[in-house]
Amino acid sequence: EDQVTQSPEALRLQEGESSSLNCSYTVSGLRGLFWYRQDPGKGPEFLFTLYSAGEEKEKERLKATLTKKESFLHITAPKPEDSATYLCAVQAEGQETSGSRLTFGEGTQLTVNP
Amino acid sequence: DTGVSQDPRHKITKRGQNVTFRCDPISEHNRLYWYRQTLGQGPEFLTYFQNEAQLEKSRLLSDRFSAERPKGSFSTLEIQRTEQGDSAMYLCASSRQRNQPQHFGDGTRLSIL
Numbered sequence: 001e002d003q004v005t006q007s008p009e010a011l012r013l014q015e016g017e018s019s020s021l022n023c024s025y026t027v028s029g030l031r032g033l034f035w036y037r038q039d040p041g042k043g044p045e046f047l048f049t050l051y052s053a054g055e056e057k058e059k060e061r062l063k064a065t066l067t068k069k070e071s072f073l074h075i076t077a078p079k080p081e082d083s084a085t086y087l088c089a090v091q092a093e094g095q096e097t098s099g100s101r102l103t104f105g106e107g108t109q110l111t112v113n114p
Numbered sequence: 115d116t117g118v119s120q121d122p123r124h125k126i127t128k129r130g131q132n133v134t135f136r137c138d139p140i141s142e143h144n145r146l147y148w149y150r151q152t153l154g155q156g157p158e159f160l161t162y163f164q165n166e167a168q169l170e171k172s173r174l175l176s177d178r179f180s181a182e183r184p185k186g187s188f189s190t191l192e193i194q195r196t197e198q199g200d201s202a203m204y205l206c207a208s209s210r211q212r213n214q215p216q217h218f219g220d221g222t223r224l225s226i227l
Binding site: 004031032034036041042043044045046049051087089091100101102103104105106107 | 118145147149154155156157158159162164169170172205207212213214215216217218219220221223
């Protein structure tokens with residue numbers, strides 16, 4: 001069974017204080033790893049897709065990296081508006097009838113104080 | 115893209131009642147997914163459609179739950195004889211291809227009295 005574990009559960013940073021969020025995964029063949037941001041009362045907002053170990057993606061203050069066992073979301077010089085829950089999800093290889101679902105972790109709740 | 119639209123945003127009902135939610139995916143996205151999310155947890159997969167065909171169902175989807183996607187456009191999720199444990203956010207997502215990002219709506223929050 002596919003599993004995703006995110007750490008820490010919650011993280012408080014001061015504005016400008018860089019840090020990283022971790023996503024460890026176990027999957028029977030990785031088709032893709034996805035990062036989402038979720039604000040309270042909203043649906044997850046897509047950030048990045050990573051497909052193979054060694055791949056990196058960047059967007060503004062965020063950078064996602066991928067190894068064979070885990071992914072990191074690096075946040076550089078965060079601002080208060082970066083406060084949200086960050087979700088990691090994996091999609092496993094498989095048949096069309098079984099390889100489309102995303103398996104999510106429980107998320108990391110990030111708070112950036114001004 | 116106008117985004118994934120879900121209706122209603124909030125639903126309050128009494129235990130034992132039936133409820134139905136609607137999801138309108140991003141146009142030209144032929145894949146549509148339903149997830150359920152409870153407080154402090156990540157979304158959990160419920161079911162998946164490719165066009166009008168329901169191709170995958172989770173074990174979470176008991177026989178009180180039914181989903182349809184007539185004509186491969188919008189989808190409905192119905193819960194019959196609601197129970198307290200059905201209280202959650204029900205999220206819909208759509209994608210163009212299987213390994214492309216799934217884009218989510220803002221969900222329907224269900225509260226069971």
